[in-house]
Amino acid sequence: MELGTFGAILSFALEFEGNITAFFSAAADAAGKGDAAELFADLAKAGDKRLKAIERTRRENVAEMILEPISGFRSEDYALDVELPAGAPATALVAQAAGIEKTAAAYYTTASEKVSVPEVARILKKMAQQHAAQLETLEELG
Amino acid sequence: MVKKTKNYIDGEWVASESKRIHEVTNPATREVIAEEVLSTPAEANEAVAAAQAAFWEWRETPAYTRARYMFRWKEALEERFEDISRMVTMENGKNIDEARGEVRRAIENVEVACGIPSLLMGYNLEDVATGIDEDCIRQPMGVFAGINPFNFPAMVPMWFIPYALACGNTYVCKPSRQTPLSMNIIAEVIDECDFPPGVFNLINGTHDVTDALLTNPDVQGVSFVGSTPAGLHVYKTATAHGKRAQCQGGANNYLLVMSDADIPGTVGALMTSCYGCAGQRCLAGSVILVVGDIYDKLKAALVEAASNIRVGYGLDEGVQMGPVISAKSKETILGFIERGIKDGAKMVLDGRGIQVPGHPHGHFIGPCIIENVTPDMEIVREEVFGPVMCMMQVDSFEDALEIIHDNRYGNAASIFTANGKWAREFKYRVRCGNVGINVGIAAPIASFPFAGMKDSFFGDLHGQGRDGINFFTDSKVVITRWF
Numbered sequence: 093m094e095l096g097t098f099g100a101i102l103s104f105a106l107e108f109e110g111n112i113t114a115f116f117s118a119a120a121d122a123a124g125k126g127d128a129a130e131l132f133a134d135l136a137k138a139g140d141k142r143l144k145a146i147e148r149t150r151r152e153n154v155a156e157m158i159l160e161p162i163s164g165f166r167s168e169d170y171a172l173d174v175e176l177p178a179g180a181p182a183t184a185l186v187a188q189a190a191g192i193e194k195t196a197a198a199y200y201t202t203a204s205e206k207v208s209v210p211e212v213a214r215i216l217k218k219m220a221q222q223h224a225a226q227l228e229t230l231e232e233l234g
Numbered sequence: 235m236v237k238k239t240k241n242y243i244d245g246e247w248v249a250s251e252s253k254r255i256h257e258v259t260n261p262a263t264r265e266v267i268a269e270e271v272l273s274t275p276a277e278a279n280e281a282v283a284a285a286q287a288a289f290w291e292w293r294e295t296p297a298y299t300r301a302r303y304m305f306r307w308k309e310a311l312e313e314r315f316e317d318i319s320r321m322v323t324m325e326n327g328k329n330i331d332e333a334r335g336e337v338r339r340a341i342e343n344v345e346v347a348c349g350i351p352s353l354l355m356g357y358n359l360e361d362v363a364t365g366i367d368e369d370c371i372r373q374p375m376g377v378f379a380g381i382n383p384f385n386f387p388a389m390v391p392m393w394f395i396p397y398a399l400a401c402g403n404t405y406v407c408k409p410s411r412q413t414p415l416s417m418n419i420i421a422e423v424i425d426e427c428d429f430p431p432g433v434f435n436l437i438n439g440t441h442d443v444t445d446a447l448l449t450n451p452d453v454q455g456v457s458f459v460g461s462t463p464a465g466l467h468v469y470k471t472a473t474a475h476g477k478r479a480q481c482q483g484g485a486n487n488y489l490l491v492m493s494d495a496d497i498p499g500t501v502g503a504l505m506t507s508c509y510g511c512a513g514q515r516c517l518a519g520s521v522i523l524v525v526g527d528i529y530d531k532l533k534a535a536l537v538e539a540a541s542n543i544r545v546g547y548g549l550d551e552g553v554q555m556g557p558v559i560s561a562k563s564k565e566t567i568l569g570f571i572e573r574g575i576k577d578g579a580k581m582v583l584d585g586r587g588i589q590v591p592g593h594p595h596g597h598f599i600g601p602c603i604i605e606n607v608t609p610d611m612e613i614v615r616e617e618v619f620g621p622v623m624c625m626m627q628v629d630s631f632e633d634a635l636e637i638i639h640d641n642r643y644g645n646a647a648s649i650f651t652a653n654g655k656w657a658r659e660f661k662y663r664v665r666c667g668n669v670g671i672n673v674g675i676a677a678p679i680a681s682f683p684f685a686g687m688k689d690s691f692f693g694d695l696h697g698q699g700r701d702g703i704n705f706f707t708d709s710k711v712v713i714t715r716w717f
Contacts (some may be wrong), residue, residue, distance in 0.1 A: 093552055096544065099331035102553040154334040161505060161543070161554055198570045 095165040098212075101203050102150040104167050105216075108199060109146060115174040119185045123141055124187055127233060128182035132189070153212045162206045163204030170199040186218055186234045193227035196220075238269045239414060239438045241277060242421045245431025245671045246282035250277055250438070250464075251714040256411055261327035261557040262547040262596040268325075272416050273439040275446035278406070281435040285404035286452045288432025293374050293402040295430075297351045300400050303429060304348040307396075311341050318419050319385065322388050323548040325413040327556040327597070328511045330548055333388075340392035340420075342680035343698060346647045347396035350411065353703050354401060364717045372707040374402030375454040381468060382460045384559055385514045387413035388420060392456040395682060399433060401706040403454075408448060412559055416437050417619040448472050455705065457697060459516075461617075462643075462689050469692035480693040480705055482686055484617045485516040485645030488638045489674065490660065492527020492631070495650035501535045503650070504623070507674030509601050511544055512558050513621040514551035517646045517668060517675045517688070519657045521607075521614055523634045529627045533605070537583050538624070540601035546590050557597040558620055564597045567620030571602060574613030574624075580606040585621065609637045617643070631656060639665055644687030646676050667691065 095101045120132035172192055177184070185231050200220035203214045238255075240247040254272040259265065292300075311318070315337055322333035346353075358369040378398045382391045391407050399407050409417035421436040437443055447453055448471040456476040458468040462483035474481035489507060491500055507519035519525025524532055548556035560565050568586060575581065605625040607614050616626055628634045640648055648670030651658040655673045667685030670676035678684050683696035695705040 094544075096552050097329070097331050097554060099329075099334060103551045150334065151312065152338070154331060156337050161502070161539075163542075 093167045094163075095203075095206075096162050098119060098209070099150065101162065101165065101207060102146055102212075105146050105199075105203065106143065106150070108170065108172065108196070109143050109173055111174045112196060114171075114190060115176065116189070119204060122176055123182045123185055125221060126182060128186055131229065131233060132185070133156060134161055135189070138222065138226070142222070144188070145215060145219075149212055151213050153209050155209060165202060165206050170195055172196075182210065182215055183234065184214050184229055189226055190234065191232040192229060193223050197223040197227060236266055236269050239271055241273055241281065241438060242425065242434070242436040244288070244435070245425070247425075250274070252277070256440070258325055258412070258415060261559050262323050262590075262598075263595050264595040266499065268415055269394075269438065270411065270438050272411070273437050273443055273685050275442050276562060278408075278437050278439065278443040278446035279406070279450055281406045281437045282377055282447065282450045282452050283377075284432040285406050285435050288402045288430055288518075289374075289376050290432060291434050292399075292404055293581075295402070297354055297400075297402075300402065300447075301348050301350050303427060304344055304350065304396060304400055307424065307427045307549045308341060308344045308348065310427050311337075311344065311420070314419060314423055315341075318388055318416055320437045320549065321416045323412075323556070325382065325415045326387055327559060328548055329553045329556050330551060332511055333442070333548065334699070336386055336389045340389040341610050342395045343392045345414060346680045347400035350400035353700070354707070361560045362713070366713060369712045369714070371427055371710050371712065372401075373710050375708050376403060377406065377453050378455045378457070378706060379406045379453050380408065380454065381444050381447070381460070382407070382409050382417065384410040385511065386413040386459075387416040390459045391417050391420070391472055393459075394702065395434070397698075397702035398526045401533070401703060403706055404433050404435075406437060406453070408437050408439060408443055408447065411438075411440045435603045441474070444468070445471070445674065448477070449475050451475070453477055455519075456481075458482065459697075462634060465692055466672075478693075478695075478705065480695055480697060481691065482516065482684065482697070483690050483692065484643060485518075485686075485690050486520050486615065486641055487518060487646040487666075488521045488523055488641070489519040489670075490523045490525065490631070490634045490638075490647070490649045491528070491532060492649065492651035492653065494652045495528070496672075497528070497532060497535055500532070500650040501539050503537050503672065503674035504536060505543065506532075507648070508623040509540065509555050510675060512555055512599070513618050514558060514563075515675075516686075517649065517677055518619075519623065519674055520618060521626060523626055523628045524636060525628055525631060525634060529625075533582065533603075533625060536625070537603060540583050541603050542605060545585075545588055545598055545600050546598070547593050553600070555621065558599055559597065561597055563619070565613060567599060567618055567622065570613050570616070570618045570620075571604070571622060574607065574611060577606075577611045577613070577626070578606060578610060579604045579613060580627070609640060615641060631659065635660075635663060640661045642689045646670070646692035648672075648674055648676060667696075
């Protein structure tokens with residue numbers, strides 16, 4: 093789907109972040125005990141916070157004057173592998189999570205460049221940075 | 235079973251006695267989404283009576299307390315933000331981003347009204363003569379009424395209501411017959427905020443309800459947004475009955491593109507201006523006046539951009555333009571285009587036959603671009619209120635101003651240029667109320683008045699901001715001496 097409007101970008105981000113958060117919640121349960129499980133639980137909490145921030149951003153920053161169309165941004169380019177394989181060991185889940193974080197960082201980086209409202213771009217850039225930092229943490233754990 | 239609207243009078247939701255029903259339809263699907271019961275003039279007068287009864291106690295409520303109601307109302311509106319936005323799209327047709335933008339602007343007026351303790355302050359001077367002091371205070375007046383348009387069903391009523399209530403007045407709101415449901419949700423929110431009964435009232439109805447409000451002796455003032463003929467009727471009737479009135483009428487807005495304009499930025503702005511809300515806004519750009527040798531380059535860029543606008547059902551994320559409000563509206567717009575072509579205009583981009591997959595019954599018109607027009611043509615002079623852009627080459631800045639000033643409307647105008655001198659000249663001289671410099675929709679934010687001149691506005695004080703405070707209050711001068 094073309095993400096050609098402010099709303100489309102942020103609505104997709106809500107769905108996107110929702111899927112990521114759901115993955116981390118499920119991964120935390122699947123990983124049982126240990127560092128990976130703890131990290132996944134923390135990442136799920138961080139995802140919840142980001143969901144609230146995205147919803148608030150969409151609600152507070154839609155400036156009617158600036159709804160100019162956006163081009164060259166498609167949701168298909170940011171497909172996530174959030175399906176939890178049954179019985180997967182923690183290391184496999186960490187590797188899968190790293191892939192998700194990489195895609196997420198890329199999405200928010202592009203989104204921040206596409207949106208013309210500076211406050212929104214700032215928030216999206218911050219989310220990109222958060223996902224990049226989470227990727228680093230996962231890679232260190234792996 | 236489709237829901238029937240009720241009126242909100244004296245803190246209660248009350249079913250109207252009327253048997254007259256207007257079906258509220260989704261312009262994209264033609265589905266009936268509610269039945270609006272068209273109230274009687276007697277019921278309108280009951281709403282006024284409730285507002286009048288509630289006035290004195292509300293007026294005596296401290297400004298800080300009224301401000302706290304505004305804060306509470308703002309938060310409650312944020313909770314229902316998405317609900318209201320979706321309803322705006324379903325009953326009006328605009329895309330969901332436009333609807334959210336509208337609701338954001340509506341809430342901004344409540345945010346400004348939260349500052350009423352400062353906004354309502356008067357001024358004074360000691361010893362105007364020896365031992366004699368003089369104060370000017372602003373006082374609320376009583377019951378105010380609002381008559382609202384279809385195109386911004388959540389936002390436009392909120393240009394008025396927050397200021398009216400925050401100043402200590404009480405209110406009767408009549409939403410548009412075509413799009414009453416968004417304001418009905420806002421009334422639910424007001425109900426949840428526990429405003430004293432009668433402070434805010436909502437009456438669904440049509441012309442006879444409007445006339446009842448205009449002639450009721452307890453109504454102190456009326457706010458109106460709509461067409462110029464209707465605005466003139468409201469203004470004349472209200473003022474003849476001793477009321478103050480602020481009536482925002484129609485528009486036909488010119489966008490002047492100078493030869494040094496930034497083309498990509500200008501094209502983006504013109505897309506929003508001419509096709510945002512399917513052109514159904516009093517700030518929409520209608521006529522592009524091009525000065526200099528950029529006409530062909532600009533035209534090509536506009537055609538490409540307009541051709542790429544995704545037309546569809548506004549609740550689908552990514553749709554950039556929804557339908558027009560009704561079959562009648564579509565017919566009117568198509569009539570303007572046909573007569574324009576007969577007058578000699580040429581279709582450059584023809585959106586008339588657009589088909590939207592999945593929505594065969596919607597009132598869709600795709601973006602249209604027309605050239606070979608002259609200033610005296612109907613399609614250039616009159617308000618089309620649809621997604622139609624006329625392009626005209628003009629010889630000079632002066633010629634462009636003459637064309638703009640020759641039009642009877644004076645709502646908005648914009649210039650696109652990189653030259654400060656042209657921008658300043660335009661700002662200084664153009665006789666329009668809402669002026670854009672490299673901005674296609676010059677929509678004043680809540681703390682500024684929504685201006686308008688000539689046949690686009692009747693009255694002295696506009697909606698929003700300080701104008702709003704002044705409209706909803708009267709000055710009282712008190713001169714004091716103590717023996």
